[in-house]
Amino acid sequence: MMKRVLVGLVLLAALGRPTVPAAQAGPTASPVTYEIFAVRFGVLPQFPVANLVAGGDKDRKLDIPVMVWVLKGSDGRVVLIDSGFYEEKFVTRWKVQNFTTPAAAVSRLGIQPDQVSDVILTHMHWDHADGADLFPKATVWIQKDEYQYYTGEAWQDPKRRGGGADVDVMSKLVKRNMAGQLRFVAGDAQEILPGITCYTGGKHTFASQYVGVNTVKGVVIMASDNVYLYQNLTMHAAIAQTLDAASNLQAQDRMRTLSSASGIIVPGHDPEVFSRFRSVGEGIVQIVGDRPSSAR
Numbered sequence: 277m278m279k280r281v282l283v284g285l286v287l288l289a290a291l292g293r294p295t296v297p298a299a300q301a302g303p304t305a306s307p308v309t310y311e312i313f314a315v316r317f318g319v320l321p322q323f324p325v326a327n328l329v330a331g332g333d334k335d336r337k338l339d340i341p342v343m344v345w346v347l348k349g350s351d352g353r354v355v356l357i358d359s360g361f362y363e364e365k366f367v368t369r370w371k372v373q374n375f376t377t378p379a380a381a382v383s384r385l386g387i388q389p390d391q392v393s394d395v396i397l398t399h400m401h402w403d404h405a406d407g408a409d410l411f412p413k414a415t416v417w418i419q420k421d422e423y424q425y426y427t428g429e430a431w432q433d434p435k436r437r438g439g440g441a442d443v444d445v446m447s448k449l450v451k452r453n454m455a456g457q458l459r460f461v462a463g464d465a466q467e468i469l470p471g472i473t474c475y476t477g478g479k480h481t482f483a484s485q486y487v488g489v490n491t492v493k494g495v496v497i498m499a500s501d502n503v504y505l506y507q508n509l510t511m512h513a514a515i516a517q518t519l520d521a522a523s524n525l526q527a528q529d530r531m532r533t534l535s536s537a538s539g540i541i542v543p544g545h546d547p548e549v550f551s552r553f554r555s556v557g558e559g560i561v562q563i564v565g566d567r568p569s570s571a572r
């Protein structure tokens with residue numbers, strides 16, 4: 277009897293966290309699809325292209341957007357890919373123009389911070405991870421290896437001292453974990469939410485990830501900084517900041533395969549995103565709508 281109670285308890289614990297109903301609703305349920313929006317919350321002025329594209333033109337500079345990406349699910353779920361930044365030190369140090377907080381930028385889509393149920397962090401850099409606490413009810417998703425490295429070993433090599441992670445950003449994420457609001461993604465090709473799959477191999481950071489999103493046009497790849505600019509794709513040039521250029525190029529090729537139905541790969545900092553897609557508000561474009569005929 278005791279054993280049965282124990283088994284029951286273990287089962288209950290395993291089922292403890294509420295999961296999305298649609299994914300488990302059985303084979304007859306229609307798959308969840310997402311509308312996707314790119315939301316700009318500032319501009320980094322005159323950024324050297326050579327710091328974005330390996331072998332890029334050393335004299336060319338570009339005003340590059342800082343963005344978050346909003347996914348609105350057919351099941352009502354609102355997911356953010358990356359969370360941007362808002363701490364004053366970053367805004368000042370990087371002379372960010374037209375800055376608004378990522379939460380304020382997202383509110384232009386009619387989305388309040390509390391409505392965001394999940395934030396997927398592609399990597400630990402400050403410009404993508406600092407703003408997670410602007411969305412207090414969200415579960416934050418991060419690759420396990422990425423989190424472990426940038427809260428651990430990255431700080432133990434005096435030459436690397438964090439390897440590009442920021443002490444305050446990491447401290448906030450540690451607290452988020454201790455508040456029970458952080459979940460690990462266990463490696464490559466993990467469907468963490470219905471219709472949302474995380475992939476590794478871009479090697480922008482130790483275990484950076486990119487995201488495949490189910491849409492009415494097929495899978496769209498949200499590359500984040502694993503591809504900085506469209507130019508990386510058209511020139512088949514690795515990003516300038518990668519730990520492994522060969523792996524980065526392989527990831528690019530894989531992104532093309534994964535997104536072959538939609539033909540859409542969204543880079544992390546390309547201003548052209550805002551002219552390629554339909555504007556639906558200040559600093560916001562709709563990358564895919566909720567019907568096949570909409571957008572693009």
Ligand SMILES: [Zn+2]
Nearest residue numbers: 403404501544
């Ligand atoms: Zn970035």
